[in-house]
Amino acid sequence: MAQIARQGVTPRRIKNPTEPRLPLSLRPAEMPRDALEDDAIIRGVVYDAEHFVGISAEAVEAEGCRFENARFTGSRLLRSQFSDSVFSTCDFAELGAQDVSLIRCAVTGSRFTGSSWKSGTFRDVRVENCVIAPGLFRHMKLYAVVFSDCKMAGADFQSAEMHNVKFENCDLTGGQFANAKNLGVVRFEGCTLLDVFGTASLKGAVVQGPGAMELALSLAREAGLVFEP
Numbered sequence: 001m002a003q004i005a006r007q008g009v010t011p012r013r014i015k016n017p018t019e020p021r022l023p024l025s026l027r028p029a030e031m032p033r034d035a036l037e038d039d040a041i042i043r044g045v046v047y048d049a050e051h052f053v054g055i056s057a058e059a060v061e062a063e064g065c066r067f068e069n070a071r072f073t074g075s076r077l078l079r080s081q082f083s084d085s086v087f088s089t090c091d092f093a094e095l096g097a098q099d100v101s102l103i104r105c106a107v108t109g110s111r112f113t114g115s116s117w118k119s120g121t122f123r124d125v126r127v128e129n130c131v132i133a134p135g136l137f138r139h140m141k142l143y144a145v146v147f148s149d150c151k152m153a154g155a156d157f158q159s160a161e162m163h164n165v166k167f168e169n170c171d172l173t174g175g176q177f178a179n180a181k182n183l184g185v186v187r188f189e190g191c192t193l194l195d196v197f198g199t200a201s202l203k204g205a206v207v208q209g210p211g212a213m214e215l216a217l218s219l220a221r222e223a224g225l226v227f228e229p
Contacts, residue, residue, distance in 0.1 A: 014166040014185055017144045018124040020104050021084040023064045036060050036077075133171075158198065162186050172211075177201050193218065 026046040034045050036052050042062045049069040060080035071091045076098075083103040090110040101121040112132040123143040127150060134154030141161045149169045156176040163184035171192040178198030186205040193211035199219040207215055 014146070014187055015144045015164045017126050017146055018104050020086055020106055021064070022066065022086065026064075026066055036062075167191050172196060188215070 023044045026044050029045050029047045029050055031050070034040075034042055034047070036042075036055060036057050037060070038057055039059045040057070040061070042060075042065060044064045045062075046066040047068065047070050050067075051071045052075055053071050053073045054075060056076040056078075057080065058078040060077065060082075062080075062082045063084055065082070065085045067085065067087045067090055069089050070087070072095045073091050074094045076096045077100050079099045080097075081101045081103065082105055083101075085102075085105050087105065087107040087110055090107070092115045093111055093113045095112075095115040097115070097117045097120060099119050100117065101123070102125050103121070104124045105122075105126075107125070107127045108129055110130045112130060112135040114134065115132075116136040116138075117140055118136065119139045121141045121143070122145045123141075125142075125145045126148065127146070128148045130147075130150045132147075132150055132152045132155050134156065135152070136156045137160055138156060138158045139160065140157070142163065142165050144164045145162075146166045146168065147170050148166075150167075150171075152167075152170050152175060153173040154175065155172060157180050158176055159179045159181075160177075161181045161183055165185075166187045166189065168187075168189040169191065172188075173192055173194045174196070175193070176197045178201060180198060180201040182202060182204050186202065188205065188207045188209075188211055190209040191207075191211040193207070193214040196215060196218045199215060202215075
């Protein structure tokens with residue numbers, strides 16, 4: 001059962017994600033030289049309002065890059081990695097990402113609606129002020145990840161591995177955590193946790209704020225308890 005932080009009890013802390021290590025100077029993207037395509041290796045590039053709509057790419061390696069207002073709508077990425085990079089006001093709607101990893105990345109003000117991330121890794125990642133409703137993160141490995149001020153109704157973390165993961169001020173109404181693996185500290189602070197599924201898989205998580213009662217009701221529902229007036 002989830003632990004509820006109480007006054008006078010020192011809550012278990014989350015390791016803050018390591019910030020992206022961007023180069024001191026970035027060069028503007030040059031197309032098609034810096035296109036996201038099979039086996040591309042890209043370093044120190046800034047993409048400003050570039051469109052990667054409907055592309056299909058495998059084994060992309062991007063390091064030390066900045067993506068501003070970039071669109072990845074409806075694209076497919078396979079076996080790729082983005083490290084030490086920043087994504088600002090980007091559109092990942094309907095993106096299909098299989099075995100894609102984000103390492104030391106920050107994502108702000110972006111849209112993940114209908115995106116699917118499967119079997120990849122988020123390590124040292126901060127996702128802030130984003131719309132992830134719904135978004136799939138099945139079988140993902142999450143290490144030192146923070147979701148902050150995000151709209152995440154219906155987000156699906158089935159069979160995800162979570163170690164040092166924090167959700168703060170997020171709307172997780174209808175979220176799915178069935179078969180998720182809590183391998184370390186997992187915290188929910190100030191979140192909306194109505195009608196969450198797979199609550200038994202959150203054993204050991206720390207819940208702070210009004211979401212504690214909401215999560216308890218979801219746990220009771222899954223246990224088959226019936227409350228009568």
